[in-house]
Amino acid sequence: MIQIQNVHKSFGSLEVLKGINLEVNKGEVVSVIGGSGSGKSTLLYCINAIEKIQQGRIIVDDIDVHAKSTNRDKLRQKLGMVFQQWNSFPHLTVLENASLAPRIVLKMGRKEAMEIAKKELNHVGLGDKFDEYPTRMSGGQQQRLAIARALAMKPDYMLFDEVTSALDPELVGEVLDTLRMLRDDGMTMICVTHEIAFAREVSDKVAFFHQGVIEEIGTPEQVIVNPRKEATQKFLSKVLH
Amino acid sequence: MGNSFFTPLSWNDTGFILTGVLNTVTISLVAIIVGTLLGLAVGFIRAEANRFTNILLGGVLDALRSVPLIIQLILFSTYVGAIGHPLDPFVTGSIVLSLYSMAFMSEVFRGGFESVHHSMATAARSLGMSYWQTVAYIRLPIGLRAVFPSWLGVALSVIKDSALVSVIGYMELLRTSEQLISRTQQPLEILIGVGLFYFIVSYPLSLYGRYIERKMAI
Ligand SMILES: Nc1ncnc2c1ncn2[C@@H]1O[C@H](COP(=O)(O)OP(=O)(O)OP(=O)(O)O)[C@@H](O)[C@H]1O
Ligand SMILES: [Mg+2]
Secondary structure, three states: OOOEEEEEEEOOEEEEEEEEEEEEOOEEEEEEOOOOOOOOOHHHHHHHHOOOOOOEEEOOOOEEEOOOOOOHHHHHOOOEEEOOOOOOOOOHHHHHHHHHOOOOOOOOOOOHHHHHHHHHHHHHOOOOOOOHHHHOHHHHHHHHHHHHHHOOOOOOOEEOOOOOOOOHHHHHHHHHHHHHHHHHHHHHHOOOOOOHHHHHHHOEEEEEEEOEEEEEEEOOHHHOOOOOOOHHHHHHHOOOO | OOOOOOOOOHHHHHHHHHHHHHHHHHHHHHHHHHHHHHHHHHHHHHHHHHHHHHHHHHHHHHHHHHHHHHHHHHHHHHHHHHHHOOOHHHHHHHHHHHHHHHHHHHHHHHHHHOOOOHHHHHHHHHHOOHHHHHHHHHHHHHHHHHHHHHHHHHHHHHHHHHHHHHOOOOOOOOHHHHHHHHHEEEEEEEEHHHHHHHHHHHHHHHHHHHHHHHHHHO
8 A cells, every 4th residue: 555644845945745645555546637747747756765755754565665764776666667758778678678677676587587577578568579679669669668667576556657648649549558457457556647538447546636736536537527626627628628 | 229220121020010019009908998997987976976076077187188198198207207206118108098098088988877868767766776786787888888989989099199108118119110210211111001000900990980870870
């Protein structure tokens, strides 16, 4: 379970998160929607300790993420993350991309790491690309590689930050399909997304971010179909038209 | 060396010439290897360090790059000689040439490290890699690839610049040929031969560098 309790985060004098509270249970899919600059990405970065917080607590399976004593490299093994920009490692083949972290972080043998990487690559539909270099693949394929690369670490949670935003429209579908498949596998996920229809379809909970606070949270039915707050209604009418 | 009689160039000079070739190759290799290792470390520090450190380091490196090598060689050998530690020309030459190539290579490597966008490192960290694993497995190999052609360019100029170490008495190729010239009075043949040596070493390497550059551009 991920527990986010009264989290405040500032960049210099700019307060980006102003007291965020959120719980994500095992097996849940939570979508985060909201306007540009509302703090969605920042929250994900705080969850896996890429960014520090100024106040509050984030607890992942009883581990206090920002406590001094926490081994954050180890914590990040539990939390897979995929970014808007896929960041394939250009000097490594697809198979090496996905097997590197299991090898050097989990200290797996080469063969075992390869096996796990192959399994995850097959899973996301890249079974015929093992020896390809990622720079020769489409954005959609590279984004699926990024997902497989994260999954190869056997994370308990997956954090997705607008993973389809940088893709050509015709490639969005294949990546969303991969996310649907993960949900069906029972993966716990937090998806920051601009794909409102997708959020409505896959989520157990939807959180609407507005100016650093969660303005509204609930089931997709509550937040996307029948939003109560004016800011939510405004945002949705803007993005749905 | 008496100039009262000249003896023409002969096969007996081969050994002498080869010594010069060997010494040129040796001091070039030393300077390239030491310069590369130090340059990597300094380039990395510059890519990571704050502005203050960078201004300090940048000043030293700028000095090394802008003062002509020949002046650095003479200054260093005179200065170190003056404080009572006359050094072997090979040692003096190696130190000065290594620092000189470090100054250029550090800029090359700094550019390499900086060419790797920080989001690449963030992606690696998010997989659980430590800071140093990210440096070793991601930032270094990607950065090195990006700057390999520039590195090769610096290495080639180090080979050519090594000829200047002759001024402090190191018996590299140019100095051996100077001695041969004064004995044989055949400057044309000898200098053409020496020039040809540098060309044969440099040209294939620079062709290779251009090939890699083209390949990476695709
Ligand atoms: N490293 C940083 N340094 C300073 N300010 C930052 C930094 N990262 C984000 N910000 C600022 O924090 C605010 C929230 O940014 P964030 O990226 O979390 O928004 P977002 O909701 O993800 O927006 P988008 O939909 O555009 O991705 C923005 O005003 C942004 O400019
Ligand atoms: Mg964002």
